[in-house]
Amino acid sequence: xxxxxxxxxxxxxxxxxxxxxxxxxxxxxxxxxxxxxxxxxxxxxxxxxxxxxxxxxxxxxxxxxxxxxxxxxxxxxxxxxxxxxxxxxxxxxxxxxxxxxxxxxxxxxxxxxxxxxxxxxxxxxxxxxxxxxxxxxxxxxxxxxxxxxxxxxxxxxxxxxxxxxxxxxxxxxxxxxxxxxxxxxxxxxxxxxxxxxxxxxxxxxxxxxxxxxxxxxxxxxxxxxxxxxxxxxxxxxxxxxxxxxxxxxxxxxxxxxxxxxxxxxxxxxxxxxxxxxxxxxxxxxxxxxxxxxxxxxxxxxxxxxxxxxxxxxxxxxxxxxxxxxxxxxxxxxxxxxxxxxxxxxxxxxxxxxxxxxxxxxxxxxxxxxxx
Amino acid sequence: xxxxxxxxxxxxxxxxxxxxxxxxxxxxxxxxxxxxxxxxxxxxxxxxxxxxxxxxxxxxxxxxxxxxxxxxxxxxxxxxxxxxxxxxxxxxxxxxxxxxxxxxxxxxxxxxxxxxxxxxxxxxxxxxxxxxxxxxxxxxxxxxxxxxxxxxxxxxxxxxxxxxxxxxxxxxxxxxxxxxxxxxxxxxxxxxxxxxxxxxxxxxxxxxxxxxxxxxxxxxxxxxxxxxxxxxxxxxxxxxxxxxxxxxxxxxxxxxxxxxxxxxxxxxxxxxxxxxxxxxxxxxxxxxxxxxxxxxxxxxxxxxxxxxx
Numbered sequence: 120x121x122x123x124x125x126x127x128x129x130x131x132x133x134x135x136x137x138x139x140x141x142x143x144x145x146x147x148x149x150x151x152x153x154x155x156x157x158x159x160x161x162x163x164x165x166x167x168x169x170x171x172x173x174x175x176x177x178x179x180x181x182x183x184x185x186x187x188x189x190x191x192x193x194x195x196x197x198x199x200x201x202x203x204x205x206x207x208x209x210x211x212x213x214x215x216x217x218x219x220x221x222x223x224x225x226x227x228x229x230x231x232x233x234x235x236x237x238x239x240x241x242x243x244x245x246x247x248x249x250x251x252x253x254x255x256x257x258x259x260x261x262x263x264x265x266x267x268x269x270x271x272x273x274x275x276x277x278x279x280x281x282x283x284x285x286x287x288x289x290x291x292x293x294x295x296x297x298x299x300x301x302x303x304x305x306x307x308x309x310x311x312x313x314x315x316x317x318x319x320x321x322x323x324x325x326x327x328x329x330x331x332x333x334x335x336x337x338x339x340x341x342x343x344x345x346x347x348x349x350x351x352x353x354x355x356x357x358x359x360x361x362x363x364x365x366x367x368x369x370x371x372x373x374x375x376x377x378x379x380x381x382x383x384x385x386x387x388x389x390x391x392x393x394x395x396x397x398x399x400x401x402x403x404x405x406x407x408x409x410x411x412x413x414x415x416x417x418x419x420x421x422x423x424x425x426x427x428x429x430x431x432x433x434x435x436x437x438x439x440x441x442x443x444x445x446x447x448x449x450x451x452x453x454x455x456x457x458x459x460x461x462x463x464x465x466x467x468x469x470x471x472x473x474x475x476x477x478x479x480x481x482x483x484x485x486x487x488x489x490x
Numbered sequence: 491x492x493x494x495x496x497x498x499x500x501x502x503x504x505x506x507x508x509x510x511x512x513x514x515x516x517x518x519x520x521x522x523x524x525x526x527x528x529x530x531x532x533x534x535x536x537x538x539x540x541x542x543x544x545x546x547x548x549x550x551x552x553x554x555x556x557x558x559x560x561x562x563x564x565x566x567x568x569x570x571x572x573x574x575x576x577x578x579x580x581x582x583x584x585x586x587x588x589x590x591x592x593x594x595x596x597x598x599x600x601x602x603x604x605x606x607x608x609x610x611x612x613x614x615x616x617x618x619x620x621x622x623x624x625x626x627x628x629x630x631x632x633x634x635x636x637x638x639x640x641x642x643x644x645x646x647x648x649x650x651x652x653x654x655x656x657x658x659x660x661x662x663x664x665x666x667x668x669x670x671x672x673x674x675x676x677x678x679x680x681x682x683x684x685x686x687x688x689x690x691x692x693x694x695x696x697x698x699x700x701x702x703x704x705x706x707x708x709x710x711x712x713x714x715x716x717x718x719x720x721x722x723x724x725x726x727x728x729x730x731x732x733x734x735x736x737x738x739x740x741x742x743x744x745x746x747x748x749x750x751x752x753x754x755x756x757x758x759x760x761x762x763x764x765x766x767x768x769x770x771x772x773x774x775x776x777x778x779x780x781x782x783x784x785x786x787x788x789x790x791x792x793x794x795x796x797x798x799x
Contacts, residue, residue: 127589199552203516311545311720314648440646450555450718454635457556460587464580464617464776467761468679468698471744476673 142187156180165378165407166190170448171197172308172327173204174377174406191329195449202308211362211371215355215381215404216276222408223355225277227385233274238356239408277353278383278400287385287398316439321423325416326404328446334411336436336446337418345422345434349401352385356408380405382413386421391429399428519566520598525549529567529722533713536724541686542654543637548720558591559717561614561633565595568629568713569612574602576610581618581759581776588616605779617680619701621758621780624710626727632695634716637723639683639693659691662734670739682741685732686725694731700743700759705731750775751793753784 143150157164157180167179171194179197186192222238225231251257281287304319307327312320325333340347358378362371384401401421403413422436435441445451519526525547532546551559569575575595579588583605591614592603604610607620616633624630640650643661653659662683669677682699686692694702695714705712705725712725725731735741749756751763751772758780760773772793775781790797 127584127586128593131586131589131593195550195554198550202549202551203520203522205522308549309547311547313545440648444647449550453555453557453559454718455556456554457635460557460616461580461585462617463761464698464759465680465696467776468700470762471746472677472679475675475744476677479674 142185151184153177153180153184156183162408163188163190163193165405165409166330166412167193167197168406169409169412170194170327170329171201173197173201191448191452195452198449208363208365210374211364213359213361213377213379215359215379216274216279218274218355218357218359218379218381219376220270220274220355221357221378223274223353223357224351225353226351227277228280231275231277231280233271236270236274240410274355276355276383278385281352281385281398285397288388288400290400312443314440314443315426316443318420318424318427321439321443322402322404322416322420324443324446325419328416328442329448329451330409330412330415332446332448332451333419334415336422336442337415339434340418340422340436345425345437347386347401347418347421349384349386349418349421351414352383352400354380354382354410354414356380356410378407380407380409380413382410382417384414384417384421388428394429399424516598518571518599519569520551520594521549521563521566525563526567529563532722533564533567533724536713536722537711537726539690540725540729541690541692541723543721543723545720546715546722548717551717553590553594555718556635557587558614558616558633560715560719560722561616561631561717562591562594563717564631564713564715564722565612565614566599568631569595569599569601571599571601573611574604574609576604576607576613576779577615578613578618578620578777578779579616580761581620582778584778606783607777607779617696617698618759618776619697619704621775621777623704624708626709628710630708630710630712632697632712632714634693634695634714634719634721637693637714637716637719637721639681639691654690657689659685662691666734667736670736676735676739676741683734685734687729688732690723691734692723692725692731698759699733699741700745702731702733702741703743707731746773748773749791750781750784751791753781753789753794754791755781755784755789 157176160180160183163183164176164179167182167190168174168176171179171182173179175197178200179193182193182196183190185196220233220236220238222240223233223236225235278287278290282289305313305317305323307320307323312324316324339345341349356379358376360373361375361377362373364371380403382403384403386399386401388397388399390396399421401417401419401424403416403418403420405412405416419436419442422434423439423442425432425437432438517523521529528547532544536542536544548560549563551562553559553562565575575592577583577588577592577595579585582588583592595601596603607613607622607624611627612629612631613620613624614631614633619630638647638650640653640659640661643665644650644653653661666676666678669675678699680698681693681696682702684692684694684702684705694705707728707730708725709727711727713722714724715722733741746760746762748760750758750760752774755775758775758777761776762771762773764771785794
C-alpha cells in the first residue's frame with residue numbers, strides 16, 4: 120500500500136513563519152531598525168539601490184533587513200516593488216560636472232583644477248580588524264577635522280580637459296548625428312534586450328548588473344582576455360541635482376538630489392583606417408558610493424565597444440550577448456535556484472532513456488565479446 | 491465565438507478590469523493595465539504567427555525568474571474575474587510551486603481555482619499537458635525556461651533569429667541525426683523540438699515527448715511564455731504540430747510497461763516513486779487530477795489502500 124504525501128500548502132505557510140522567526144534571531148537582542156541599516160550599512164544600501172534600480176534608501180534598508188542581509192535577495196525585493204510603480208515623469212539628464220563633490224580623484228595628472236579630493240575612503244586604511252568596534256560606543260567621539268577652505272566649487276571633469284586638446288573622442292553617441300535631437304534611451308525594464316545592443320542598452324544593463332559579475336569581467340580584460348590598457352581618468356562621488364520640466368512650467372525645476380559615483384576610464388586607441396590615434400572612453404555610474412562597481416562597469420563598457428571601434432571581438436567581456444544575458448543577478452539567481460523545483464517528470468524520461476541506452480551498450484559489448 | 495467559450499469565460503475577457511486585488515494592495519492580477527495590454531498585444535501577434543517567438547517587455551515579478559514568471563505574466567494578463575484557474579507542476583496540483591502560484595493569484599486576482607482539468611478555463615502548467623483532452627473553451631499557459639530550441643546548439647540570439655527568418659533548421663536536423671549515428675535513436679526525452687504550422691521550429695517547453703502528440707491540432711489555445719528570456723509564443727487551436735523525425739526513424743514514445751499503482755491507469759504518463767532503501771519502486775500518474783478522478787470512479791491500482799492483496 121502506498122499513501123501519497125499531501126499538505127504542500129500547509130508546509131509552505133509554515134516555512135514562511137519559520138523564516139520570519141529566524142530572521143528576528145534571539146529575542147534577547149534588540150531588533151535592527153531601518154535607520155540603523157541606512158546609517159551604518161550604507162554601502163550595502165548603495166549596492167541594493169544600484170542593482171535594484173531604485174533610489175530609495177529607506178526601502179533598500181527595509182529590503183536588506185527583510186532579506187537578513189542577503190543583498191542579492193534584497194535587490195530582488197526592491198526590483199519586484201519597482202515594477203509596480205507608475206512613471207510620473209522623465210528627468211532631465213543629470214549633469215555630473217555640477218556634482219557637489221565629496222571625493223574626486225584622477226590618476227592621470229599629478230594635479231588638476233579643483234585638486235585631488237580624497238574624501239571618505241577605505242583605500243589607504245590597513246585592513247586590520249578594529250577590535251575597538253567590538254565594543255559599542257567606542258567610535259562615537261570620532262570626528263574628521265574640517266579643512267580650512269571648502270572644496271573648490273569649480274571642479275571640471277578631467278575628461279573635459281582632455282577634450283579641449285581634442286585628444287579624446289567626443290562623448291556624443293556615435294549613432295546621433297550632430298544637431299539632431301537625442302534619441303529616447305533604450306529601457307530594458309520595459310523592453311526585451313535587442314542585439315546588437317546599443318551603448319544605452321549596455322550601460323543600463325551594466326549599471327543594474329551584479330557587482331561580482333561585472334567586477335570579474337572587468338578584471339578579465341585587465342588580465343589579457345581583451346586588453347584595453349585603461350587609466351582611471353577620474354572617479355568622483357557626490358550629490359547631483361535631479362530636475363524635471365513640468366509641462367505646465369516649461370522650464371526645469373529641482374525635485375531632489377541623488378548621491379552618485381562616476382568613473383571615466385581613459386583607454387588608448389591606436390586609430391584605424393582614416394581615424395587618427397586618440398584616447399577612448401569607458402563609463403561607469405552607480406548610485407551612492409560604489410567605486411568598485413563604477414570602475415568595473417567602465418572597463419566592461421569600453422570592452423563592449425570593441426567592434427564599434429573597429430577592433431575584433433573575441434573575449435567574453437567584448438560580447439554584448441554574453442554580458443547582457445548573464446549580468447543580471449535577479450535573473451541568474453532565479454534560474455540557478457529553479458533547479459530546486461521538482462523536475463521528476465523530465466528526470467523520469469531521462470532515466471528511461473539512459474536505461475535503454477545502457478541496455479543497447481551492454482548488448483553491443485556482449486556481441487563484440489562473443490565474436 | 492464558440493457558445494461554450496462565451497459561457498465559460500468572462501463576457502469580455504480582454505476588457506480592462508480596474509479593480510484591485512483582494513487585499514487592495516495591488517492592481518487586479520498584480521500587473522498594471524498598461525503592462526497587461528502590452529502582453530495581450532504580444533499574445534495576439536504570437537497567435538497570428540504560430541510558433542514565432544515574440545519579444546516582450548517582461549517584468550520583474552514577486553516570484554523568481556525561472557519559477558514561472560513568464561506563465562504568471564500571461565495568466566495575469568488573460569485572467570478575468572469569472573475565470574476558473576488551475577495550476578500544475580509536473581502534472582500535479584499539489585507540488586510546491588504550483589501551490590505557490592495558485593496562492594499568488596488567489597491573492598492578487600481572487601479568481602476561483604480548481605484542481606479539475608475539465609472545470610478550468612485557464613490552466614498554467616510546467617512540464618506536462620493534462621491527460622484529459624482540452625477543449626475550445628480552455629487556454630493552456632506553458633511556463634518556458636528556454637524558448638529557443640536551438641539555444642543548446644547556438645548560444646547567440648542574433649544567429650538563431652536569422653535561422654528562423656530563413657527557415658534554416660539544418661542545425662537541428664544534424665543534431666538529431668548525430669544521435670542516430672551514435673546511439674541508434676534520437677536521444678531526446680523531453681523538450682523534443684516541434685515544427686509548428688509547417689514553418690517555425692519551436693520548443694514545446696520541457697514536457698516529456700510523451701506529451702508532444704497532444705499539441706497537434708489541440709482544440710485549446712496554447713500560449714507559452716519565458717519571463718527571464720522575455721519571449722511569448724503561441725499555437726492557435728487546430729494547428730499542425732510535428733515532432734521532428736526522419737522517414738526511417740519516425741518519432742516514437744516509450745512508456746514503462748506498467749500501470750499506475752493507485753488508479754491502475756496504463757494510458758497516462760507515469761513517474762516512479764522509490765518505496766524503500768532496497769530501491770523497490772512503483773509507478774504513479776504524474777497527472778494527479780486524472781488519477782484522483784479515476785480513483786473516485788472506483789478504478790483501483792495494485793498499490794491502492796483498497797487493493798486486494
